Structure formats: C-alpha cells, structure tokens
Amino acid sequence: MDKLLNASVFAPNLPKWPYFYSIKTVNNYIEANLSVIQANAIKKSAENERFRTFLNHQPDSDLDAIVQQLNTKISAKVDCTLCGNCCKTLMIVVTNPEADQLSGALQISRTSFDEQYIEKGLNEMMLINKMPCCFLKETKCTVYENRFEGCREFPALHLPGFKKRLFTHFMHYDRCMIIYNTIEYLKNILYFEIESSQPC
Numbered sequence: 631m632d633k634l635l636n637a638s639v640f641a642p643n644l645p646k647w648p649y650f651y652s653i654k655t656v657n658n659y660i661e662a663n664l665s666v667i668q669a670n671a672i673k674k675s676a677e678n679e680r681f682r683t684f685l686n687h688q689p690d691s692d693l694d695a696i697v698q699q700l701n702t703k704i705s706a707k708v709d710c711t712l713c714g715n716c717c718k719t720l721m722i723v724v725t726n727p728e729a730d731q732l733s734g735a736l737q738i739s740r741t742s743f744d745e746q747y748i749e750k751g752l753n754e755m756m757l758i759n760k761m762p763c764c765f766l767k768e769t770k771c772t773v774y775e776n777r778f779e780g781c782r783e784f785p786a787l788h789l790p791g792f793k794k795r796l797f798t799h800f801m802h803y804d805r806c807m808i809i810y811n812t813i814e815y816l817k818n819i820l821y822f823e824i825e826s827s828q829p830c
C-alpha cells in the first residue's frame with residue numbers, strides 16, 4: 631500500500647490528472663489557491679457527489695490507511711499559518727475546561743472571557759462569538775498553545791473513521807486545501823473515473 635501511495639503522490643505526471651496543480655514543489659504539486667479550489671468545488675459538485683457514493687463502498691480500514699498517509703504528506707506541504715481559512719469560516723466550539731485554561735492564559739476572569747468571546751448555542755453549547763475567530767490575527771492564531779480541541783483536530787483526516795465523516799469532509803472541501811488535495815489525490819489513487827462524471 632505504501633509503495634502504491636508513494637508512487638501516486640510523488641509522480642508528477644500521472645495520467646488522469648490533467649488540471650490539478652498550481653504550486654510546484656520539488657517532487658509534487660498541490661493546489662493551494664483558495665479561489666481555484668472554490669471554483670473547482672462548484673465545477674466538480676456532481677463528480678464529488680458520485681465520489682462520495684464510490685467511497686462509501688470502499689473498505690474502511692484500507693481507506694483510513696490511504697487517507698492518513700495522504701494527509702501526512704499533504705499537510706507537510708501546507709503552511710496553515712499562511713491560510714487560516716478554517717479560523718475565518720467555522721463555528722468554534724469551546725468547552726468549560728478550555729475556556730478556563732484560555733482565560734487563565736490571557737489573565738482575565740472567566741466572567742470577562744465569556745462576556746468578550748463566548749455566545750451560547752443550542753443546548754447551552756459555548757461557541758466563539760465572532761467569525762473570523764477573535765483570536766485570529768491575519769492568518770495566524772494568537773492563542774496557539776491554548777487553542778481549542780476542535781482547532782487541533784481540524785481537518786481530522788488523521789483520525790480513523792474517514793468514511794463516517796464523509797459529509798463533513800466534503801462540506802469543507804472548498805474551504806481547506808488539505809481536504810481538497812487529499813480528496814483529489816484519493817480519486818486518482820483509487821482509479822475513480824473522473825471523466826465519465828463530467829457534463830458533456
């Protein structure tokens with residue numbers, strides 16, 4: 631499996647991949663332009679719908695192994711501090727222990743922290759009250775050491791159970807270049823037939 635993956639990820643001239651890359655690195659390319667990614671997400675919406683169904687028929691453990699290896703290789707080529715798009719566009723859930731920890735690190739009272747940064751959602755769930763997140767400065771997190779669990783996990787491609795989270799991964803496909811590139815490489819590695827899903 632690793633051999634196949636390495637061959638697929640690092641061979642720059644793979645067949646069936648005519649339109650994918652804009653950033654060239656030493657051995658391979660990834661798409662890192664969010665405007666291109668968003669335009670492609672619209673163009674590929676029918677194809678991606680079909681790919682989701684295709685993925686649902688793949689064995690869980692094989693899929694997890696490929697996705698986790700792809701995620702490792704692609705994440706290493708992405709500098710999240712130059713992007714921050716998840717921090718700009720997602721609702722951030724905060725737990726009580728996380729709020730305690732961050733308010734302590736910011737040296738403000740918990741009451742003051744809640745007043746400045748928290749709003750309550752359904753079932754009293756605590757959420758960061760602004761989007762982009764109040765702790766984002768340009769494209770960087772100003773509280774990185776004390777960021778929340780959801781921030782640490784996103785885009786969650788390193789976790790087992792990729793198939794169970796297909797809906798959310800495809801929901802974030804146009805927002806996160808790690809997800810976008812992982813899914814596009816996956817199409818190639820699994821020999822998904824892209825052409826037949828394109829409109830005439």
Ligand code: SF4
Pocket residue numbers: 716717722763764765766767770771772773774777778781
């Ligand atoms: S706490 Fe930091 S990592 Fe989390 S959303 Fe806000 S800026 Fe992003």
Ligand code: SF4
Pocket residue numbers: 708709710711713714715716717784785805806807808809
């Ligand atoms: S996880 Fe995705 S959306 Fe968030 S900063 Fe990294 S590349 Fe951008």
